[in-house]
Amino acid sequence: MTAAVAHVEPAPGLDDAFVVAAEIVAGHDGAAELMVRLRHGNGALSSVTLDPETGFDLLRAAGASSLDGLVGQRWSQITRGLWER
Amino acid sequence: MFDILIKGGTIVDGSGAPGFTGDVAVQDGRIAAVGATVAGEAHRTFDATGRIVAPGFIDPHTHFDVQLLWDGAAKPALEHGITCVVPGNCSLSLAPLKAEDRKGLVGMFQQIEEMPPEAFTEAFDWTWEDFAGYRDAIAKTLQLNVAPLVGHSVIRLWVMGADAQKRAARPDEVAAMQALLRQCLEAGAVGLSTSFVDVDENGHPVPSRFASFDELDALCAVLGERGRMLQIVPEFYATDITLARIDQLAELSIKHTIPTTFSPLFDNNGTPDNAPRALARVEEQFARGARVWPQMQTRPIDISFSLLRPSLFFSRLPRWVRVLRLPLAERLAALANPAIADKMVEDAGPDGGMAMMGELVLRGGDAAPAELAGHTLADIAAERGESPARALINLSLEHGLDVAFLAASRGHDATDRIGPMLASPFVHIGASDGGAHLASFATYGDTGYLFSEFVRKSGALSLEAAVKKITSDTAEIWGLKDRGLLQAGKAADIVVFDEGAIGRGAERPQFDMPGDGMRYVRDAIGIEAVVVNGQMAWEGGAYTEARAGRICELA
Numbered sequence: 001m002t003a004a005v006a007h008v009e010p011a012p013g014l015d016d017a018f019v020v021a022a023e024i025v026a027g028h029d030g031a032a033e034l035m036v037r038l039r040h041g042n043g044a045l046s047s048v049t050l051d052p053e054t055g056f057d058l059l060r061a062a063g064a065s066s067l068d069g070l071v072g073q074r075w076s077q078i079t080r081g082l083w084e085r
Numbered sequence: 086m087f088d089i090l091i092k093g094g095t096i097v098d099g100s101g102a103p104g105f106t107g108d109v110a111v112q113d114g115r116i117a118a119v120g121a122t123v124a125g126e127a128h129r130t131f132d133a134t135g136r137i138v139a140p141g142f143i144d145p146h147t148h149f150d151v152q153l154l155w156d157g158a159a160k161p162a163l164e165h166g167i168t169c170v171v172p173g174n175c176s177l178s179l180a181p182l183k184a185e186d187r188k189g190l191v192g193m194f195q196q197i198e199e200m201p202p203e204a205f206t207e208a209f210d211w212t213w214e215d216f217a218g219y220r221d222a223i224a225k226t227l228q229l230n231v232a233p234l235v236g237h238s239v240i241r242l243w244v245m246g247a248d249a250q251k252r253a254a255r256p257d258e259v260a261a262m263q264a265l266l267r268q269c270l271e272a273g274a275v276g277l278s279t280s281f282v283d284v285d286e287n288g289h290p291v292p293s294r295f296a297s298f299d300e301l302d303a304l305c306a307v308l309g310e311r312g313r314m315l316q317i318v319p320e321f322y323a324t325d326i327t328l329a330r331i332d333q334l335a336e337l338s339i340k341h342t343i344p345t346t347f348s349p350l351f352d353n354n355g356t357p358d359n360a361p362r363a364l365a366r367v368e369e370q371f372a373r374g375a376r377v378w379p380q381m382q383t384r385p386i387d388i389s390f391s392l393l394r395p396s397l398f399f400s401r402l403p404r405w406v407r408v409l410r411l412p413l414a415e416r417l418a419a420l421a422n423p424a425i426a427d428k429m430v431e432d433a434g435p436d437g438g439m440a441m442m443g444e445l446v447l448r449g450g451d452a453a454p455a456e457l458a459g460h461t462l463a464d465i466a467a468e469r470g471e472s473p474a475r476a477l478i479n480l481s482l483e484h485g486l487d488v489a490f491l492a493a494s495r496g497h498d499a500t501d502r503i504g505p506m507l508a509s510p511f512v513h514i515g516a517s518d519g520g521a522h523l524a525s526f527a528t529y530g531d532t533g534y535l536f537s538e539f540v541r542k543s544g545a546l547s548l549e550a551a552v553k554k555i556t557s558d559t560a561e562i563w564g565l566k567d568r569g570l571l572q573a574g575k576a577a578d579i580v581v582f583d584e585g586a587i588g589r590g591a592e593r594p595q596f597d598m599p600g601d602g603m604r605y606v607r608d609a610i611g612i613e614a615v616v617v618n619g620q621m622a623w624e625g626g627a628y629t630e631a632r633a634g635r636i637c638e639l640a
Binding site for chain 2: 028032034055059
């Protein structure tokens with residue numbers, strides 16, 4: 001059972017991925033982890049699961065106060081902020 | 086005269102054949118006879134009427150390496166019906182290890198497996214360096230059987246020293262590793278374990294992660310001399326990489342004629358196609374002649390946390406995210422500030438957080454009053470006359486934030502999907518991590534849960550199929566000679582249990598680790614007797630004095 005999520009479908013670009021959903025999942029070690037779903041420019045969907053520290057860093061890099069704030073953001077942009085920390 | 090005669094039980098012999106009422110006779114550590122009626126007298130007769138008599142269960146993925154040095158039963162594993170464990174997984178074993186490298190390895194064990202430091206400093210005399218020395222150290226007091234792996238990280242450490250965590254090995258170093266691995270296999274190691282994901286206490290990749298594929302290939306050549314197992318931890322959180330690792334394992338398996346296994350394979354509610362994709366690839370590779378066994382655990386994954394550390398559990402709640410990311414002193418001050426706490430409670434929703442937090446369970450083993458352990462936050466909040474969100478904050482504040490909460494079954498919990506996967510002939514039931522993650526969750530009771538959830542409740546497996554999965558299948562996969570079947574001549578590892586009751590108890594804290602350390606455990610339910618190598622090892626809720634466990638002989 002995972003937390004309820006916000007789903008938003010932005011108009012996809014040709015060569016970039018946007019966050020369409022973010023939810024909490026159980027990590028194998030019992031920690032809550034962040035799973036981000038991405039829609040790519042070609043319409044494909046993928047997901048990325050982040051450990052707690054990286055998940056919080058992503059929220060901060062994205063300027064998001066909560067999970068909902070990640071939705072609709074460009075993946076390359078928020079992760080650039082992550083690597084630059 | 087037989088040593089033990091188990092009479093009148095339903096014999097489920099581990100082969101998958103239908104159970105039948107009959108007797109099992111034990112003599113000199115072996116099954117002497119199995120049949121509808123076994124005539125003869127015995128020193129000890131055990132009435133198994135109305136009970137299942139099965140081979141002892143085998144747990145293929147554990148980290149009991151340290152615990153076995155002071156606890157030959159790997160408690161509570163034995164009382165769950167487990168008569169054989171495989172320690173040394175995930176690239177980490179306690180040998181071969183030079184004395185000067187012990188501190189570094191202990192750090193890795195602590196980081197990855199959450200073992201307390203006292204486990205390494207107080208509980209045993211570290212007298213060995215080679216694998217035979219470790220084997221002899223644990224063999225003295227074993228109450229269950231052990232088939233130990235040797236860790237790739239420690240092999241690299243032995244040969245390369247500190248460079249093991251800096252670079253790939255030179256050819257001469259690879260040759261030295263091969264010779265060392267050969268020695269370990271000759272001393273009884275069941276195979277080699279490696280990891281592609283783990284880090285040490287400093288966040289640095291463990292030594293095995295610096296190995297080139299050629300190095301792993303060279304070590305697999307040595308495994309192939311004896312047909313021994315390669316165990317890996319793949320990048321299990323990324324399905325595409327896991328698929329690539331399956332392909333790699335398949336190439337190694339075919340080239341060197343070895344069995345391989347990877348752990349863990351999880352089902353994911355958010356991406357339910359991930360596990361089936363991996364299993365489809367496994368099935369393809371089996372069709373090519375490879376042996377790549379994915380290990381899947383039976384138990385669901387819980388989320389646990391305290392407010393001592395930021396948890397993503399609250400990441401939908403902006404004010405909680407903001408407060409919990411504060412340094413500890415500021416966090417305490419913020420939580421204690423009524424205006425801030427009010428806003429946090431408001432964040433949790435008009436129901437005071439009931440939907441999100443009401444089912445959280447207080448775990449115990451922390452600073453909270455012991456009598457609250459096992460109670461839901463909803464119940465505790467009602468007693469206190471508070472909303473669940475308010476109770477969570479206040480309870481945490483009252484005990485220095487050292488109050489552990491658990492959100493049960495938040496992952497790998499879809500019985501309708503997992504059951505058929507566990508039943509698949511291509512899935513190896515394991516990945517328990519027994520003896521690790523001590524302060525995070527209980528790694529015991531997976532075998533009981535297999536029966537309670539996937540046999541009784543969902544019917545995904547028959548009783549006979551479930552027994553086969555965790556006995557003869559495991560013994561065959563790992564090459565454990567004469568284990569896993571109730572047949573004449575086989576080792577007399579036997580479990581007697583109540584089919585209608587077998588399960589796992591609630592998770593609870595227990596302070597029995599060295600240094601009075603806490604770990605979470607689960608009691609066994611429905612296990613009546615456990616025999617190891619022909620001696621009664623556990624009966625009527627208590628361990629016996631028997632020390633009949635052995636280092637497993639390999640086929």
